[in-house]
Amino acid sequence: MTTLLVSHPASLDHLTPPGHPERPDRMRAVAQVLGESRFDTLLREEAPEGSLDLVRLCHDERYVEELRHIAPDKGLIYLDGDTSMSPGTWEAVMRGVGGAVAATEAVMSGKADNAFVAMRPPGHHAEINRPMGFCFFDHAAIAARHAQRKYGIARAAVVDFDVHHGNGTQDIFWADATMMYCSTHQMPLFPGTGASGERGEHDTIVNAPLAPNDGSARFRAAFDNLILPQLTKFAPELIVVSAGFDAHRRDPLANINLDAEDFGWVTRKLMDLAGKSAGGRIVSVLEGGYDLQGLKESVAAHVTALMGA
Template identity: 80%
Template sequence: MTLLLTHSACLDHLTPPGHPERPDRLRAVAEVLGEERFTPLARSEAPEGSLDSVMLCHGELYVGELRHIAPTSGLVYIDGDTSMSPGTWEAVMRGVGGAVAAADAVMSGEHPNAFVAVRPPGHHAEASRPMGFCFFDNAAIAARHAQRKFGIGRVAVVDFDVHHGNGTQDIFWADPSVMYCSTHQMPLFPGTGSRGERGEHDTIVNAPLAPEDGGAQFRSAFDNLILPQLEKFGPELVIISAGFDAHYRDPLASLNLRADDFGWVTRKLLDLADRHAGGRVVSVLEGGYDLQGLKESVAAHVTALMGA
């Protein structure tokens, strides 16, 4: 039974008026996953993560500075895109805790897979820098936690958000035990993710897509580049950075994916996990800023997870 982890504290990370990364995103996810077809989901609250978990991927000085500047009122702007409100710190730590708890549940065999519905997202957060709406890299933390606690040798982080996960790439650039794979629109924020960026051990796999590319190009990138590399790597756990902003309705980019493309790639990754990882998959919400597109895409993604 698929595990769903979320927490209402993730609604309390407030952003400026008109900001695309807003609490309504999580309300939209909760609304669609509240439909009768999702009744079989095992539901649990995301616990607060620990600073020890965060520091598996982020420097102690950076973590301390971020904790120090968290406001008790109003908004603190870290850069043009990224700000903190009084509720941000708990929301961020619930994201960390949710990702870690999902890894625990899947690695222990309690659940075959899990979806962590939290915000803010995480994949732009580098080891010592927040950016692009992100503070701590939940998917990366879950990967390192699973390695440390369960002793597994190889983890794959697969990112189909429309923006390249520069933070995840930064964290694992020199780590031969984690393969990071990404499809993303290019050129687009944050400007990283060219095909030539392969890491120190050839474990970074970038498959950039051109503006207006759709499902055919997306599926080809997985079939011809990402999935063959993952097969060779043989991960013992698959973590998905599940951003849904490559949907054709999304306002922040111009790829043309449909909900069934997200269902397709999820099934492909589940099949890969069945062959190499005992079926173990943890999915963590990243982007997706059109509410209707987000609902359709999450529904397709979680339906696929439930069918595993």
């Protein structure tokens, strides 16, 4: 199994206020664990900058232009109570877009069997026309739409196991019959969306909300009993994973209380499904995960599974 790791030092240059959970140390933790000898066989590439044309696959042009022009030359500007921009944010965001697309191209072309994109800031809360929840552009959604446009695939799916619901991805795909969005997430919790009755215009939105302290058994049951059967029926030709690791029991922002091996388990399940309908093609994009030790353990389990180890 050939797994591509895409990253770039620019992800360290998106600065957030002191004490903010979405901080550059997250990338240092990921780089540290994936630098261990057990990951020596990973292919490694730097994320290129994405283009505005790619961003417009999922976001309104006016929003894209406004965000580009308000990026500061110094200091921080606040877009909402959680989301701020520093002078390094724009490049970090655009390399996040470019990295997700480059990983998708590597997988679609057969250069790699699957890929993990280790970039920040995350993206799954970014709606069609607004930033939200630490996010600016939805890298996972952009990658899926790019695969459709360039490679002509009929159906793609984004599967999101971040502890927070990906309201942005749901917003982008709500009326799109060619895209499936599946999510496990804690409710009640930010951003307040993701009820099981939210199914999209074509029944291609699959939400499996979990309660605090539900733990591994109910997380796995949500996949086995709801998400995986719906994905199997949909038969995606590419799976993009919104890989948030903040459902880990150590994470400070939620309390579903998963273990690192739960992320390995769900990764293997998705790989099995992708093997049946998508030629094994999976692109995983980092989302949340705010306890550094929990993040390291979870990323290691996820990438180990992608490598087939």
